[in-house]
Amino acid sequence: MTPTAELPVLSAARCTGCGDCVAVCPTHCLEMAGPVPWLPRPLDCVECAACATVCPADAITLRSVDSE
Structure with a gap:
């Protein structure tokens, strides 16, 4: 992970629980x-945004997170 990473952040209120993001990761x-869904291993994230792209409810956004 880079010093500033773009990690997926989920809006539980918008999420429908379809699991598409988990399947495409x-x-x-x-x-x-x-x-x-949740992100139990953030260090494994490659910041590809596939999860946010595939989400039909627009419940996932990528946000900058300082990894230090």
Whole structure:
């Protein structure tokens, strides 16, 4: 992860729980936690934005996060 990373941030209020983001993640760093996904391994995220792109509810955005 770079010093400033663009990590997915989920809006639980918008999420429908479809799991499309989990299915498309190339590094499998997203997992379902009950009805919504979460990011248990943020260091595995390659910042590809596939999760945000595939989300039909626009519930995922990428936000800059300082990794230090």
